[in-house]
Amino acid sequence: MTMTNAFLSINGYNLTNRDVINAAFHNNVVAVLDPAAEVACAASRKQVDLWLQTDAPVVYGVNTGLGNLKDTMLSPSEHIAWNSTIPYPHAVGMGNFINPIITRTALLIRANVLSRSYSGVRPALIHRILEVFNAGISPAIRELGSTGLSDLGPMAHCAMVVSGMEGARVFYKDRLISASECFEMAGLATTFTLECKEVLSMMNGSTMTQAAAVHCIQAAQALLKYQDELLALSTLQNPELGVVVDLNIAISRTLLKITQTIEFENNVSCDNPLLFQNGLSYDVAMGCNCSNTQVGYDLDLLCIILSDKAALAVEFVKSNYTCEGNEEWLAIASNAAWHIHQNAQSASVDSIPTKAGQEDHVEFSYGAVRKAFSSVEHYKTLMACLLILLTKDHRQEQSVLADAALSKMIGAEDNRVGTEQTLRTVSHHLDTTLSIVSFTI
């Protein structure tokens, strides 16, 4: 990935997790479409335009309905009208809002997926998505309603925002407002017409899961490293050191494997159908690249290694801090660990047929990433407890554990602060220093 000044050039092939996190947390990063990718996208798009004229083969989502209405044919004259309404029945989010950092990240990753040129969308669409991203705009999307076998629901909300459809809402400068109002404020065109195949290409992929997965693995890495650093600083008893070292090595290797899978997934054509050049023309291939099975499996594995690592933290706490005065913190740590252990189960082994049996197998990778986020959230609480106990412990070197204000609040000097507020403050401290986000707001 080329990072010149604050520019991030995307071409669909080398977007790293670090690039994603950096761009998501810093509004001054400007993502642009790589010129060679733009040429390739324009070329494949011409084929879609040709199919709209005459003799088109049956192409899913180009001249057919979607899902189990795939056998219903659509005429070329209906496309603009169809693309202007088809996001609505797909935008099914319920519950709380997904964290705007994650939804904005999804825009960047989707633009990267489309820039590979196999989706057959206009470069203008990719520019539009990046324009919205670069303006610091986040689609407002509710958390529930996706299986992960393509995140149709959340990504339909993204399509609504990009197009400026009525009802689309965004988070912009910490305000929840309509997309059109936001675009006016930001100086962007208030509407963008989505043309043939473009709604499908916007929403037919597991990109919200992927955006969440990149943030989740980043947070998990940061928390596990933090635990190692805290325990390394401690002069207290760390039981069965040899076994702990072996386990830590295994966890690190497994975390690396999971991270690599997630990074690989940033740069695949998670979409269906796809176009491939064949001489001067393009063929269409309809398959199921809109799923992300490996990511779901690996996020399940992430929950297992978090469970193991949490057990080490709990043993350390129990061995060294089971004494009067610490009861509340021990109870909170124990409760957090219980949740982490409960989450060490596999979302991927579940499967419920959906859409009248057309999607007869679903692996729930979206559920897997939500579960992994839950583990990360509880892990943060566990680490907060660890930090608090170490900071309160006068046997430890205080200066290295937390900043002065935090130490003062945690320490006995400030008895006015209750347990809940202390936990909240320390958790916030971890969010800030480790760049941790929650799945919802």
Add this chain to the structure above:
Amino acid sequence: MTIHSKSNDLLATSNVLLESYVALVSADQNRAHGIFSTFESQTHAKYDQQSTNNILPASIGEIALSLLDRTYKSQFASDTVARDFIRSLMDHNIVPALTINPVTNAIARQAFVESLQGTPNRYVYVNGVLQPSQSVMIGMDFINFLQNESNLIAIEERIDLNLAKMIYTYAVSKTLLKTADICTSMTLEAIRGETSAFDSRLHELGRPYPGQIATARNIRRLIEQSELTTEEARIAFGGDAGPRCQDAISIRAVPQTHGAVRDAHAWLGEVISGELEFAPRKASPITGYAVDLLAIALIDLGSMSERRTARLLDSKTSYGLPMNLMDENPGFNHGFPVIQAAASAILAEMKLKAPKGYGQSRFNQITGQYNSFELESCNRLLELLPLLRKILAIEAYMSAQAMDLCKKKLTGNAVGLGTRSALSKIREYISLVRENRFASKDMAVAEMIVEYGLLVRAVEDNIGQLD
């Protein structure tokens, strides 16, 4: 001497060694089939066999002995007495028979030694045939080696049963992955499926995970020359209302899902190869993580297969095949609904065994030590494999029925190069179901065909090695 020192020789050969163990497991399946084929009534012999559920196949013990031999060669070469003992076992083709009972590592090792000592209720395999240890080992001179307490302790300490189990599960999973691709191809042809989903470009350019590329390639090779998976065949059969466009997920997402299972399988292979670089190895919890990931993935593989069989049952989702896969006197003849429900029930059992709650190391309140759960993870996978095998056997059984019913209508259309071998192999043992007949026996035979790798061998003999 450093016990865990890495030898360059071992490093260079660990991948080759793993593949040789895979071949050993395959040979063991062959041998088991050889024994089976001597039965007078081949088709239902498997059903009549007495259950030996808790006893694991010979190849696990064989791999364990080989690993032990390797450890002695590498680190204890001067202990010629022990090496002679191991060599004698190998020369006599005697292999300890292990059990899947959930025991501790110490008890498992003890059981291994007891089976060589001729202890009552322990078993050994001799030339692949299971026999009571007592009747085989008592009287063998070389077992005097185990009379010596220090010899016995040394063998117990150095035997690596978990690694042997892992290698075995890796090998068997490989066969089951190929079997799943074969079953998919048969189902695909029976429903006259759409082949664009297996287009190499989707996988090699679009989403280039190694497992996905390999699965799609397998399917393309299996259905090569098929005239059933064409628009002409769909029109001629008359089950489609218009152009097919695309099939359901359990069919068209096979490269992505089976591919992800393959990627999990490949990671276990990498981890095992890493372990084989040491003899003896320095056990690491990463083996348990790799085994657990494969367990999750194999349950998903079972789920895909179960969904495909569900499609075959229903005329609407099978694009016009007879309801319940029964074309003669339907209603009186019931067909396959309960057979398919058996796959659902077995899948539910697999799901219950999914990893949950505990990973690979846990502080034990009773012993006051950290416990590894490598043994438990290996045993779980050993329990999952026969369940998956049964689900795939049901798909093989049903897809063969479906293919023949499809061919009844499309008599002039050729079947795929690979699938025709698979169908012929199944028909050697199980005939087309035309009336109500005892399902359990057919299902047991179908399982045997999968278990002994007959389906895979029949295909590979015709079209070469599958990925």
